Amino acid sequence: MIKAKGVSLRYPDGTLALKGIDLEIDTGELVYITGPSGSGKTSLLKLLMGIEYPTSGSLKVMGQSIAKGQEGNIRRLRKRIGPVFQEFRLIQGRTALENVMMGMRFLGIPCRQAKENAKSALTRLGLEHKALSMVENLSWGEAQRVAIARAVARKPRLIMADEPTGNLDHDNALIILDLLTSFRDTNTTVIITTHATHLIERQENATFIRMNGGNISVERRGKAYEEYLV
Numbered sequence: 001m002i003k004a005k006g007v008s009l010r011y012p013d014g015t016l017a018l019k020g021i022d023l024e025i026d027t028g029e030l031v032y033i034t035g036p037s038g039s040g041k042t043s044l045l046k047l048l049m050g051i052e053y054p055t056s057g058s059l060k061v062m063g064q065s066i067a068k069g070q071e072g073n074i075r076r077l078r079k080r081i082g083p084v085f086q087e088f089r090l091i092q093g094r095t096a097l098e099n100v101m102m103g104m105r106f107l108g109i110p111c112r113q114a115k116e117n118a119k120s121a122l123t124r125l126g127l128e129h130k131a132l133s134m135v136e137n138l139s140w141g142e143a144q145r146v147a148i149a150r151a152v153a154r155k156p157r158l159i160m161a162d163e164p165t166g167n168l169d170h171d172n173a174l175i176i177l178d179l180l181t182s183f184r185d186t187n188t189t190v191i192i193t194t195h196a197t198h199l200i201e202r203q204e205n206a207t208f209i210r211m212n213g214g215n216i217s218v219e220r221r222g223k224a225y226e227e228y229l230v
């Protein structure tokens, strides 16, 4: 699913956000990325989403190389990825249902099918009663679930959520993590960054990527234990 070899990311201002990362993630893994602020979690997700490209090293996501000159292929790859951004990126002035449907427009999914998928995603997230509400009238937690519904409605192979527990109380953070992890199956990989280490520390059957200053260490629980220290 994901293969990174010696991947570094240097931003134009010179900041070295990722320092030669080696990482392999299989289809169907549940991956938590933790680490202090500024350690490179969002930068890593941006690379995996094809929003940023490695400055050096090689990175493949679902067999597609993330590199300059691959823009068209990366655009196609991104259709198989369901991103949940930290700041949601919902379209104001539109309903929850419209926001979830928009995520499917690019895929050429017919309107009726998109509507059906959107409704069932909203229902799964407990939001069927808010389908016709304008997103600006939703609570924080509801807006977050709309953002998740938009990401999952098109049944992506790879779901990535950046800090989905931010700004949520303990109970709601747990609900969101449970929901996100419930989409993991043999075909779907789920990657979540979070500061809420206390909520995931007892989790079994998951992969933990701990980031520090652009380096990573990996621990797999429930399968063979492996560690990469770069």
Ligand SMILES: Nc1ncnc2c1ncn2[C@@H]1O[C@H](COP(=O)(O)OP(=O)(O)OP(=O)(O)O)[C@@H](O)[C@H]1O
Binding pocket: 011, 012, 013, 015, 016, 017, 035, 036, 037, 038, 039, 040, 041, 042, 043, 044
């Ligand atoms: N567009 C950018 N240009 C320059 N530097 C950047 C850019 N985006 C991030 N950085 C820097 O890269 C480093 C890693 O940032 P990143 O956003 O990946 O951290 P993070 O682990 O997601 O932090 P947080 O927990 O606060 O979200 C930081 O030093 C940050 O200042």
Ligand SMILES: [Mg+2]
Binding pocket: 041, 042, 043, 162
């Ligand atoms: Mg971040």
